[in-house]
Amino acid sequence: MQDSVWTAATAAALGAALAGAVDGGLFPGGVLTVGRAGGERVTVGHGLVAPECGDARPGPHTRYDLASLTKVLATWPLVGAAVRTGLLDLDAPLRAVLPELPSPGNDLTVRQLLTHTSGLLPKTGLARYEHSGRPLIEHLCAEPLVSPPGSRHRYIDRGFILLGLLLPAVLGRPLHLLAEDLWRELGLTRTAYGPLPRDPQLAPTEQRLRDAPRTWGAPHDPSAALLGGVAGHAGVFSCADDLAAYAEHLLTGASPLADWFTESRRPRAAVEPGLHRGLAWLVTDDGGAAYHHGFTGTSLFLAPATGRYVVLCTNAVYHGWDRARLADLRTLALRTLTG
Structure with a gap:
């Protein structure tokens, strides 16, 4: 399928699935970006950033708590x-x-x-x-x-x-300084470790205690919070636009980062049938995709052979911890990317 057609069709299909989850009350809203390195990029958002943010709609620059995507956005490249x-x-x-x-x-x-x-x-x-x-x-x-x-x-x-x-x-x-230098070199201007000031374009996550304010601008992960918001496993905030740019760096050219990604997506340890762990990344047995999830409701999917990628940003933990909220959407994203 032609890349522009694939990008538009995939964005529409995943966007409909995202809208269904939001309309079903699973979480307030979210944004996804579908693209190909060096080619077109389509971003689709649905719902609200969160009720606390008024009528603010999620878009390419809305920041989300990445949770475990920190592992591949900060620690792994360093x-x-x-x-x-x-x-x-x-x-x-x-x-x-x-x-x-x-x-x-x-x-x-x-x-x-x-x-x-x-x-x-x-x-x-x-x-x-x-x-x-x-x-x-x-x-x-x-x-x-x-x-x-x-x-x-x-x-x-x-x-x-x-x-x-x-x-x-x-x-x-x-x-945090090592990571900041890395991100600025890559042009990721809205990627940072928290804590960050509360803002309508910064998605809150969970309300830990009844009648208490939601976690907002601080890491949802309790261990990252104990470490002051800066940790190797969690603590980074970013947006769909920066994650798409990062995906393109990994998928394009013979840069040191792209070379490290090539080395890292080789299967190293069996996870389940059809799936292995590389260096940080999950990789399919056929090499068709490498990806990673964040517990808060984020994902980054990459298809090295085609240069295609899918970015997913949500605050799916807004109503509490339930991995099933994004299971269908993540499965669809992976299947669409490799199909």
Whole structure:
């Protein structure tokens, strides 16, 4: 199918599915962008940003809490830069970089952290370490492992939290400054770590306590909130327009970032039939797609062979935690991208 026809048809189909979810009361609104690297881009929005934002409608510049898309928008590219310059070795133990780290975590590798095969504790639970006086990175490494490193895939946040603490030690600057430099170099002008000022074009997420204000401009993820909003696994806010631009950087040309994406989408660990984990990214067995989700209601789908992509931004946790709210739309996006 011709790219312009595919883009228009896919935007219409996914837009109708998004409208159905919004009209069904699953969440206040959302926006999606469908495009091809170097080609046309179509953005469709439905509903409201949120009732707190008045009559503001979601559009290409509406900011959403990306949640776990932080892993591939901040931590993963920064790890790639450190690997490319020789400051990190994917297969060297962490103690090669920070000898003072305790065991058993000091024997883990960056590759195991990126592929979610580290065996670190599945529950994040950072609150247990409050007021201990010990660096968080040491706590994470000192906890017992639940499985031998490299033996199985288990999606957890702890590995990327650990990477987010490791990167400043390796690269010599705070994580948010490293990320800001990366995003500005790529032209992503509305991508930032929070907290951010409340704004009608910044989508609120969940009301944690009855009669309390919603989480708005601060990360929905409680562990990222404990870390002041800046973490390796969550905390970044962005918009559909910036995510589409990022997708095009990954899919176009022979830049270092595109090369790192090529390396990272090779299957590394089995997740389920037909699906593997690469370095951070989920990848289909046939190589047709690489993608990642954010718990708050965001997704980024990429098709390397065709250069096509789908960006999805919603505040699907507005009415509480329910992964089913976006399941059908995400499945449709993936099927449309690879079909």
